[in-house]
Amino acid sequence: MYRDNEVIFVADQSGSIxxxxTQTLVAALKVFLKSLPIGIKFDIYLFGDGYTSLFPKSQEYGKESLDEALNLLKGLNGNYGRTETLNAVRVSIDSRDPNENLSVILATDGEIWRQEDLFEDMNSSVAKSKKSLRVNALGIGDSVSSALIEGGTRAGNGFAQAVGKGEKFDGKIIRMLEGALTPDNSAYTIALQYRTEDDDDYVLVEKVRDSLRIMTVDKSDLRNSQVERDVATSARVTTEGEEGADTQMLDADGQARYADLPSVPVPKLLQTPHDIPPLYPFSQTTVLILMSPDAAHGTPKSVIVKGHSTVNPFQMEFLAELLEQPSETVHQLAAKKEMVELQEGRGWLVHATDDIGYSSQSKVCGAFRVNG
Structure with a gap:
């Protein structure tokens, strides 16, 4: 079942490790390597301010290739200079067999250069990949950057683990490898069920993704000079309340900085993460939904999660539990998570469309103002 999978280990060998x-890294890689299934393709990239690979292309796992990999580990001592992760990850992905699913396992202590560039590159690679591509992160040491390993795995559709000094981690490594090799052929969608107040027998279903079809924005409202100046690769967002633009968004002359940009209405339902990542054994995934007053009227009854797959489709229903006392904690967590997605170039703005399905982001060249 693993012969259509490829695993590439990208291991930090910069001075900080x-x-x-380094001892922890070597021990972890040994567990990974000795646990690979026979016949799977694998390779190892070592990086610092440059990078090297064990093989020119990934090789089939067996006694001979395993011996070469274990011999490579004997010479590791963290002498590759500063931590330039981006090029090593990019080259490892480019070296893949395009006909096979790829899992990259990035092992690093988290002190890297160009972190945001790395996330953007992972986002792009995952989006363009025709076969499954996932980047998992293994944090090495007690001071590993959670922003790196968690942000990297969000961008790479993988999941993160961390191992500290003196920790017994064999179980973690095995679970991580099992997750990396678990096929993920599903796209997941969420719908909310409401029980109306007028008729307890009537149930209304509202799909989250349907709320991303928003009002058409008129491109003629844009000034061409403004469009050309704005960066098209990421959405620039500012909020506007009842009293007008936020004072922090005013230029020196007191004018609203983004007054020329067209407005985009906020959907009735916001789901974060917008794209539910692959579901792994022994790994938890939290999905939060923000509901506006314009959402369907009624008491939430349940949440329906569907996995759309030709191999193993499924549907699960989770009953809603209403709090006795109102609380803003969950709302704040959802809002924070949504903002992180927007900052990382993902989230609802990337997927919002107009009435005929045309991307609102591309229509306004990636620069627009959100009414909230």
Whole structure:
């Protein structure tokens, strides 16, 4: 079942990973390597301010290739200079067999250069890949950056683990490898069920993705000079309340900085993460939904999660539990998670369309103002 999978380990060998961190890294890689299934293709990339690979192309796993990999690990001592992760990850992905699913396992202590560039590159690679592509992150050491390993796995559709000094981690490594090799052929969607107040027997279903079809924005409202100046690769967002633009968004002359940009209405339902990542064994996934007053009227009854797959489709229903006392905690968590998605170039703005299905982001060249 694993013969259509490829695993590439991208291991940090910069100066910051010397000492016990290198020892931990080597021990973790040994567990990974000795646990690979026979016949799977694999490779190892080592990086610092440059990178090298064990093989020119991934090789089939067997006794001979395993011996070469274990011999490589004997010479690791963290002498590759500063931590330039981007090029190593990019080259490892480019070296893949295009006919096979790829899982990249990035092992690093988290002190890297160009972190945001790395996330953007992962986003782009995952979006363009015709076969499954996932980037998982293994944090090495007690001071590993959670922003790196968690942000990287969000961008790479994978999941993160961390191993500290002196920790027994064999179980973590095995679970991570099992997750990396688990096929993920599903796209997931969520719908809300409401029980109306007028008729307890009537149930209304509202699909979250349907709310992303928003009002058409008129491109003629844009000034061409403004469009050309704005960066088209990421959405620029500012909120506008009842009293007008936020004072922090005013230029020196007191004018609203983005007054020329067209407005985009906020959907009735906001789901974060917008694209539910692959579901792994032994790994938890939290999905939050923000509901506006314009959402369907009624008491939430349940949440329906569907996995759309030709191999193993499924549907699960989770009953809603209403709090006795109102609380803003969940709302704040959802809003924070939604903002992180927007900052990382994902989220609802990327997927919002007009009445005929045309991308609102491309229509306004990636620059628009959100009414909230």
């Amino acid at each position: 010397q000492g016990y961190r």
